[in-house]
Amino acid sequence: MIAKETYIKGAFVIGPERFDDERGFFARAWSEGELRGLGVEERFVEGNVSFNRRRGTLRGMHYQAAPHGQAKLVRCTRGRVYDVGVDLRPDSPTYLKWVGVELSAENRLMLYVPAEFAHGYLTLEDESEVYYLVSGGYAPESARGARWDDPAFRIEWPDAGALILNERDRTYPDFQP
Numbered sequence: 001m002i003a004k005e006t007y008i009k010g011a012f013v014i015g016p017e018r019f020d021d022e023r024g025f026f027a028r029a030w031s032e033g034e035l036r037g038l039g040v041e042e043r044f045v046e047g048n049v050s051f052n053r054r055r056g057t058l059r060g061m062h063y064q065a066a067p068h069g070q071a072k073l074v075r076c077t078r079g080r081v082y083d084v085g086v087d088l089r090p091d092s093p094t095y096l097k098w099v100g101v102e103l104s105a106e107n108r109l110m111l112y113v114p115a116e117f118a119h120g121y122l123t124l125e126d127e128s129e130v131y132y133l134v135s136g137g138y139a140p141e142s143a144r145g146a147r148w149d150d151p152a153f154r155i156e157w158p159d160a161g162a163l164i165l166n167e168r169d170r171t172y173p174d175f176q177p
Helices: 032-037
Strands: 002-005 012-015 017-021 024-028 046-052 058-064 072-078 080-087 098-104 110-113 117-123 128-134 143-145
Touching (some): 072 080, 072 117
Antiparallel strands (some): 012 110, 017 024, 046 128, 058 117, 058 143, 080 098
16 A cells, blocks of 8 residues: 555545556555554444445535544545545644545545544546445434535535535535534
């Protein structure tokens, strides 16, 4: 695995270190030991799949409040998405800053999003699927969200045509620290 820390401390873009031969290639997608060497102490306890029929589907910005925060390791297994994490750590020098990366089945990259981040993504192709590992189970009483276009974040989403959002994501209030 090849990991590069983003400009937001604790958030990483992770790619496979490929070993190619005449059959194709082999690559370790992630390693608990290597992540621990980067300072990532979370253990992943659940894997989730999100399938999106249409380009322009936006899911987010979601997070769980402490003590039920969820770190995520996100990979696009079909199609392409623009994946975003927003730093919600009040003591962080990058508080309310965001990092975004294109994840695709082709590039096989992943984004590691720490537990104290909001997370969301925008599909860039029809029939896109996202697989992500989480460090804790879903706790409905801790579920939170902020609008995808919240002025506190100023996320620069790529153009994906007309957006498709569910009612909850469309009507989240502005982020309140």
